[in-house]
Amino acid sequence: MSTIREHSLIVPLLVFGVAAVYFISLSSTVPTFFNVNSDAPLFIIAAKFFRLSHPAPGSPLYNLINMAWLHGLPFFSTDYFSLTVLNALCSSAVAAVLYAMTRNILAPLIWLAAGVVVTQSIILEQYCLTVLFMLVSYWCYRNDKRSWAYALASFGIMVNHLAGFCILAYLANDVYQKNTLKPFLWSFIALPLLAYLPLFNRPPYLLIDNEGLFAYYDYLFGGHRGLIGGLAIIPTDDLVERIWEFSRVLLGGLGTALILIALGIKKIWKDDFVLPLLFILPAFYYFTDLDAMTYTYMTVSIAFGALLACHYEWKFARIACIVGAIVLIGFNIQWFDFGRTLDADQTQATWYETLDKLPEGTVLQIDRGGCCALLWVMLYNMEQDREKIFNIKKYIVDTPPSERDKYIDMVQEAADNGLLYEAVVTDNDTYRVETFKIKADELIRFIQDPYAPRKPIDEKIIISQVH
């Protein structure tokens, strides 16, 4: 029996199957605004229309896999659900790999119980595949297959830059251990995949406006430049808030397992600091990042934390963790079930339908519609095969003040012709977004100073609502 448990593929496959049922049953079948699902439209655009997606760094491998999946298996009800299922399967594979690496049910249970993992596994996101690459890479490294480890981490970066932490940790360890650094050269093997960017950047240009080299540089590094380490220490407002958020994500994700993780780190630190680093670095990265939405990076720490928890033998604590995780999985089914308890009103789908009712040549402002709504308009235009709706927010923010006059003229003209609209979140709890025909005055003030604090929409500027 123990031999079967240690060597056979039956249990990992079983873990994969159970996890797949768990994640897919909770998944959203239609697009949603919940779970900071803001990148989903970009990934659909990339997979369906062969374009670029989120710059992290362009995710070429992720997009290629999505393309193959979406066009190879066209029997899903929506493109969104198709790619979400792929994400759920990647997350299930992570659970199976965690079991295969530890031969302990505790590791996959921690992964399945963590709320942040569940919310990122049941929408269209890239983190689960990134974690999968990182785990397999670390598995190779642990088994002294260092060239494979560096190469897999390199391909992981082509899904999301978080996989770069693997290379940093391996390199630190190799230098410290005075190992040969030849395997490190395999870190560059996936670089040719970046050719995806110029090949798939074609009209209508969405994220890189032209073929200039600076535009590519700005795409790859511009967006993240102000975010990494950008959390203000003084003034302390955001820092205090981040401490509260970080504590909840960490405690709510790993809980009792943190005791085993701390003891595990203490036990293995002197022999192997790679695993502790892979647990600590992504968490620290999130903690110091300006963008509060990057709590999603904690999925990496949860996976490597699950491995660490299995490094320490303490039967009572392990059983307590297993019981706690099973209870939490039960709660997760109640808390995060799309369509039943989460997003029962399908607010994204309802709002997306209103875009059909907007006239040709609409100028739409989505600042108070949140990041969630912004990129869906991009997908809408791609599906219409024309720029039916001019998404003005997208252009204003990156335009210098001296060049914003043309947008003021555009807004004024649209208002005169009754084509000026704004999408606004009217209920934060349910993410209800509604679209209103508006007057030009306030939007012009916004164009002049797009970084000024935003107030709730003034009813005086509303002409009518789109139903």
Added chain:
Amino acid sequence: MSDNLCSIALPTTKSKMAILAKPLILIAVVLWITSAYLVQPLIIGEEVFERWNNETVGVFTFKVLFILVAIGAIGGYFASMFKHNNTLRMAIHLTSMILVMMYIYVTFSIYS
């Protein structure tokens, strides 16, 4: 006592830690579930959504802190290579300090 924590705390006799370990673990499970409940509004995006575009852009960020620490650490490393040459060691420390002050001045100037 099979529990390793207890054996670390006190290998021969039951310490207070050993007696308290199991109840503490059970309390930790309750805390885990409570934290998981409390983190819900954050991880479904409700909390961060309200703050979108409203993060405070401050001058003294973690990035600034990292760079200051890096300058200090590199300066300290070079200074440690000249332990027996007080003049050179002090010169390196002074250079680090000037670099730190210059960096702070430039950062604050850009911000203001």
